[in-house]
Amino acid sequence: MTTGARAATAGTASPRGLLIDRAWSRLGDAVAPLSNEAGRPLARTVKLILDPLVLRPVRHPEFAAGAVAAGHAEALADRIVEAGPVLAATAAWFLVLKKARRRAGITDGNPQDLYFQRCYELATVHGDPRLSPNAADRAGAVLAEVHDQDGPTVAGLRGFVTDPAHAPELARLLAEAWSDRPAPGGGATGPHPTAVGDFLDTCATKPDQALFDVLVARRVGARGAAELAGSGAARAHGLSDRDRPERPDLGESAAKQHLPKPFDRSIVERLFVPLTTAHRDALDDVPALVRQEIARSAGPWQLADEAGRVVLVLGRAAVAGLAGEVGCDAAVRLRGRWEREAYVRRALRMPSAVPESVRADVHGVREAYLRRLWVRTHGRELRRETVPADGLWDVLDGVLRSVILDQRDRLRSALERRAAG
Known part of the structure; x- marks a missing residue:
């Protein structure tokens, strides 16, 4: 490590993103395809390659914090530099x-x-593609595996929804579904708080399938949707920007970077993300998907499966502890994960010391959590994947972990902009 880099790691903790940037800069032009115009690793490079495959913070928690302790800063940099040859080969495979x-x-x-991750795998197994006579064949095999899946496509979705032969029928189904919507919660006042709390008290350590089944049988999820009916309630949950959810349009196009909040999306936008993942081969064909989504959009929580609705109610109760009183074991665990983040502690104790965007992330974490939980539950529902009781804690905890990773990325970008300014 250079003298300047060593000096930067001495003393107090250093922002993790800056340490990664310094180490990355030592890899030179060989990793340019994985870098931005400033020579720093792309956000997806960090999210898809450096974090899960090089730094591996699950096994090395000392690399996971927003600020890395001085005693671990040099080890973090060395780990990236030592991976330099594989990262250079990864970049070369990406071009291929x-x-x-x-x-x-x-x-x-x-x-x-x-x-990105397939390129890292190729680099690890086969080395630099420029030294491999079979590089083109291997690249073709990867493309075939990724893209030549059975299942619906975005192009098929757009064509079906906009086809004059189908559009009138779909518009009629959408109008009928929303005109026949049941009363929120079926007239009930809300989920049984004791039953929800009992499950959340044990789901991380001794998940009780029978108790989860009771929550489903009592329609705790549908009852919990009653709280979304009030003026501004869906907006307060982070699921809409509107005062009240409205009937969606069929839509014509979608872009991942500009998707509205879940309850504000068109039918095409609601199906766009699931159709661009590696799991689309598990989905129904386009006509069935669209008709099911039309019906789903009018249901409680805009979901069709009561088990999925229960997951949303449980997540809402567990994440409430991030901004208020902690009332169950799951909430204690989520709050502990949240409060271990250095940027969270700083934003709460010294708000003027962090960028405004970071303060907004910290104070809006509950809404970001519920959005991410809805998207994951919706995707599972489309693939007909049930969430067993013994896997529910992994879902609840994993959603918060994902939100934190996104917020760290935005913090890093904010600090970069501040430094440049």
Whole structure:
């Protein structure tokens, strides 16, 4: 490590993103395809390659915090530098796959999302593609595996919804579904708080399938949706920007970077993300998907499966402890994970010391959590994947972990902009 880099790691803790940037800069032009214009690793490079495959903070929690202790800063940098040859080969494979993608005329999906981890795997197993006579064949095999799946496509979705032969029928089904919506919660006042609390008290350590089944049988999820009916309630949950959810449009197009909040999305937008993932081969065909989504959009929590609705109610109760009183074991655990984050502690204790966008993230974590939980539950429902009681804690905890990773990325970008300014 250079003298300047060593000096930066001495003394107090250093922001994790800055340490990663310094180490990355030592890898040079070989990793340019994985870097931004400033020579720093792309956000997806950190999220898809450095974190899960190089730094591995689950096994090395000393690398996981927003600020890395001085005693671990040099080890973090060394780990990235030592991975330099594999990262350079990863970057080279990414260029090979992009070239093959263009030749094949493939336009679906983001190449970074689809190929980054596959390129790292190729680099680890086969080394630099420029030294491999079979690089083109291997790239073609990866593209075939990623893209040549059975299942619906975004192009098929758009074509079906906008086809004059189908659009009138779909518009009629949408109007009927929303005109026949049941009363929120079926007239009940809300979920049974004791039953919800009992499950959340044990789901992380001794999950009780029978108790979860009771919650489903009592329609705790549908009852819990009654709270969304009030003026501004869905907005307060982070699920809408409107005063009250409205009947969605069928829609024509969607863009991942500009998706509205879940309850404000068109039918096309609601199905867009599931159709761009590696799991689309588990989905129904486009006509069935669209008709099911129309019915789903009019249901409690805009979900069709009561078990999924129960997951939303449980998540709402567990995450409430991040901004208020902690009332159950799951809430204690989530709050503990949240409060261990250095940027969270700083934003809460010294708000003027962090960028305004970070303060907004910290104070809006409950809404961000519920949005992410809804998206994951919706995706599982589309794939007909049930959430067993013994896997529910992993879902609740994993959603918060994902929200934290996104907030760390935004914090890093904010600090970079501040430094540049």
